[in-house]
Amino acid sequence: xxxxxxxxxxxxxxxxLELMTQNTQILYKTAxxxxxxxxxxxxxxxxxxxTCFEKINTLRKPGAFRTWMIRILLNHCYNILRDQAHFxxxxxVPDFPGSMWEAExxxxxxxxxxxxxxxxxxxxxxYADELTVCEIAELTGLxxxxxxxxxxxxxxxxxxxxxxxx
Amino acid sequence: xxxxxxxxxxxxxxSADPEVRAAMQKDVxxxxxxxxxxxxxxxKIRDGQKRHHRPGYSLYARIAGLxxxxxxxxxxxxxxxxxxxxxxxxSRSFARIVEATGGNKDYNQRKIETIAENAEExxxxxxxxxxxxxxxxxxxxxxxxxxxxxxxxxADAKNIxxxxxxxxxxxxxxxxxxxxxxxxxxxxGYDYVHAAMGEDSSRNPSLTINxxxxxxxxxxxxxxxxxxxxxxxxxxxxxxxxxxDGCSFPDGSSLDVSISIPELEAGMAxxxxxxxxxxxxxxxxDWAVSFSGTCRADGNHVIAENQxxxxxxxxxxxxxxxxxxxxxxxxxxxxxxxxxxxxxxxxLVLEDGTIVQPEDGMSLNKNEEGISSPxxxxxxxxxNPSGEHFAVLVRAKDEQLxxxxxxxx
Numbered sequence: 001x002x003x004x005x006x007x008x009x010x011x012x013x014x015x016x017l018e019l020m021t022q023n024t025q026i027l028y029k030t031a032x033x034x035x036x037x038x039x040x041x042x043x044x045x046x047x048x049x050x051t052c053f054e055k056i057n058t059l060r061k062p063g064a065f066r067t068w069m070i071r072i073l074l075n076h077c078y079n080i081l082r083d084q085a086h087f088x089x090x091x092x093v094p095d096f097p098g099s100m101w102e103a104e105x106x107x108x109x110x111x112x113x114x115x116x117x118x119x120x121x122x123x124x125x126x127y128a129d130e131l132t133v134c135e136i137a138e139l140t141g142l143x144x145x146x147x148x149x150x151x152x153x154x155x156x157x158x159x160x161x162x163x164x165x166x
Numbered sequence: 167x168x169x170x171x172x173x174x175x176x177x178x179x180x181s182a183d184p185e186v187r188a189a190m191q192k193d194v195x196x197x198x199x200x201x202x203x204x205x206x207x208x209x210k211i212r213d214g215q216k217r218h219h220r221p222g223y224s225l226y227a228r229i230a231g232l233x234x235x236x237x238x239x240x241x242x243x244x245x246x247x248x249x250x251x252x253x254x255x256x257s258r259s260f261a262r263i264v265e266a267t268g269g270n271k272d273y274n275q276r277k278i279e280t281i282a283e284n285a286e287e288x289x290x291x292x293x294x295x296x297x298x299x300x301x302x303x304x305x306x307x308x309x310x311x312x313x314x315x316x317x318x319x320x321a322d323a324k325n326i327x328x329x330x331x332x333x334x335x336x337x338x339x340x341x342x343x344x345x346x347x348x349x350x351x352x353x354x355g356y357d358y359v360h361a362a363m364g365e366d367s368s369r370n371p372s373l374t375i376n377x378x379x380x381x382x383x384x385x386x387x388x389x390x391x392x393x394x395x396x397x398x399x400x401x402x403x404x405x406x407x408x409x410x411d412g413c414s415f416p417d418g419s420s421l422d423v424s425i426s427i428p429e430l431e432a433g434m435a436x437x438x439x440x441x442x443x444x445x446x447x448x449x450x451x452d453w454a455v456s457f458s459g460t461c462r463a464d465g466n467h468v469i470a471e472n473q474x475x476x477x478x479x480x481x482x483x484x485x486x487x488x489x490x491x492x493x494x495x496x497x498x499x500x501x502x503x504x505x506x507x508x509x510x511x512x513x514l515v516l517e518d519g520t521i522v523q524p525e526d527g528m529s530l531n532k533n534e535e536g537i538s539s540p541x542x543x544x545x546x547x548x549x550n551p552s553g554e555h556f557a558v559l560v561r562a563k564d565e566q567l568x569x570x571x572x573x574x575x
Contacts, residue, residue, distance in 0.1 A: 038197040046203035053211050108194045127190035158186050
């Protein structure tokens with residue numbers, strides 16, 4: 001992936017688009033773990049693609065691309081949540097989390113459907129996005145021990161879910 | 167490679183890990199609506215509706231990555247002509263870092279000015295004994311004969327020398343100035359030299375004080391000076407190491423400091439350009455310097471202690487020559503807010519409305535389980551308070567602020 005990042009950093013649009021295509025799984029899973037519905041996840045991912053394109057020439061190290069991209073994605077996700085909280089207060093009926101998707105059996109979503117957002121996001125960043133505890137702590141503003149605690153608890157929840165499926 | 171899992175006790179139960187990992191990494195069906203929005207975004211890019219930011223932004227963006235480690239307050243040094251030149255340089259480079267962090271610009275600028283004021287006072291003849299600032303003509307200047315005391319204040323590798331020049335220590339922070347001299351001119355085309363913390367821990371900078379290797383020392387960022395050498399002022403938060411590494415730095419105690427840098431990366435401040443081979447360059451070596459010194463905490467004064475306000479307990483406010491430290495105990499349930507919930511941060515606000523955020527490792531909070539959190543014992547640091555009044559705020563993820571306590575000193 002690094003050669004694509006380097007090309008994209010130098011302004012190669014095709015390389016950038018290929019890069020984002022390759023990262024769609026990561027982007028979707030991460031956005032879904034925070035937002036819990038496909039429509040918002042789609043908005044967050046598309047905004048992330050545009051922001052990454054605008055700013056990729058400010059990226060300092062190609063190796064840091066994935067963390068950088070996820071940071072941008074999380075910011076967009078949190079913006080969406082903040083906007084929704086604003087609408088909630090103004091009297092609109094909020095979408096019930098999880099109501100806008102139908103989980104396939106044994107899917108990523110089904111695995112996380114009973115896991116609170118604060119755990120599912122950390123789990124996704126760690127297992128699906130393959131970030132380190134240190135990177136997750138930096139991205140989320142949590143300290144490393146909190147990340148580790150949430151990973152442990154989240155993993156126990158997922159494990160219970162896996163046993164239940166069996 | 168996730169070394170975290172091997173290192174930390176919280177991952178003792180490894181049996182579930184492969185299952186969870188496999189389940190989490192399994193590809194999912196991307197929903198149609200997402201694919202459509204992705205295509206829409208791609209179309210905007212292809213059509214030129216979205217463009218790259220102009221290259222002018224890239225310098226700040228690059229420095230921004232350093233800000234978390236480097237935006238801690240600047241300590242100015244007095245004395246030698248080197249320091250005089252460096253003051254301006256540091257002010258400029260830190261001003262750029264501060265600007266890159268966004269927000270609180272006035273406050274950060276004031277921090278820099280405070281340091282400059284301190285430096286002038288020392289230069290004018292203030293006693294280092296009372297000020298706590300160790301001038302370069304006294305023990306703050308790392309002595310040339312340090313080599314004879316088994317101290318290696320300079321190190322050479324690949325014809326690049328690293329030299330430790332001066333230090334400052336008030337028991338709460340240790341700051342060291344260092345200089346890189348490039349004898350072959352291989353760095354002459356570059357704007358900065360960086361020793362960064364990275365994935366490969368064997369190539370990370372390390373710091374040892376009094377024989378104890380301290381946790382993450384953070385990045386070292388060397389800025390080019392007028393002579394073409396690269397200089398840095400590295401600040402080490404001793405308070406952090408006191409809490410987490412069990413170190414102690416009382417007044418008059420000896421300091422044996424060793425700094426090792428195994429890799430340097432030279433870079434250019436400008437935008438990336440096609441075909442420019444000078445964009446960056448990694449140089450492997452083994453630059454290890456060490457020096458001895460003395461911790462001088464006799465210039466520190468406790469100006470307030472044991473004051474409760476709301477749910478918050480102010481333990482002490484200590485003024486050092488370089489800054490003001492505020493030690494608080496914040497309960498988990500504070501002002502009707504459960505601080506355990508994600509996204510909260512505790513900030514201080516000064517009399518003029520400036521919000522002081524945690525700096526490099528300055529949030530020293532531990533809860534009863536020994537885990538860091540926004541509550542528990544906290545240490546804050548700021549410089550040049552605009553008045554004798556400050557408030558404690560909690561900042562939620564949505565940026566909403568709630569006042570928890572207020573103090574008049």
